[in-house]
Amino acid sequence: MEQDTTEIVGFHAHVYFDTSTRDVAAHVREGLGARFEVRLGRWFDQPIGPHPKGMYQVAFLPNQFEKVVPWLMLNRQGLDILxxxxxxxxxxxxxxxxxxxxxxxxxxxxxxxxxxKT
Structure with missing residues (x-):
């Protein structure tokens, strides 16, 4: 069954890091905050919820996808991002x-x- 993209109310990017890449993650975070209308979430230095390593979340609206995601593609500096x-x-x-x-x-x-389930 085909779904309409209007069901998408926003996007999250989860930027993963560890102790050796936290400074790199901070640099990427600064770039995101300076360039885009995004909501930067808290730092989690340990795994939380479904996430297997430290991360922070970046929330953005659908109209920012075409700007934020290509920027992350070019500027993720080796970090893994969901x-x-x-x-x-x-x-x-x-x-x-x-x-x-x-x-x-x-x-x-x-x-x-x-x-x-809940």
Whole structure:
């Protein structure tokens, strides 16, 4: 069944890092905040929820996708980044509808399945 893109109310980019790449992640974050209308989330230095390593989230509206994602493609500085839509279906948004820049990391799908059931 075909779905309409109007179901997408926003996008999240999860920028992953570890202790050796935190400064690089900070540089990417500064670039995002300075150039785009995005909402920068908190830093998580340890895995949280479905995310297998430290990360911060960048939230943006659909009309920013064509600006934010190409910039991340060119300026991710070797970091792995998950980009996904927000449609209200967290499990599918993080898996089947996900776009990866860099390496595709193994998410904690069990966590997403648990929150989807509630």
């Amino acid at each position: 980009v996904h839509p927000e449609t209200g279906d967290d499990l599918t948004d993080h898996t089947d509808r996900a776009l990866w820049l860099g390496n595709k990391l193994d998410l904690n799908i069990n966590f997403l399945q648990q929150i989807t």
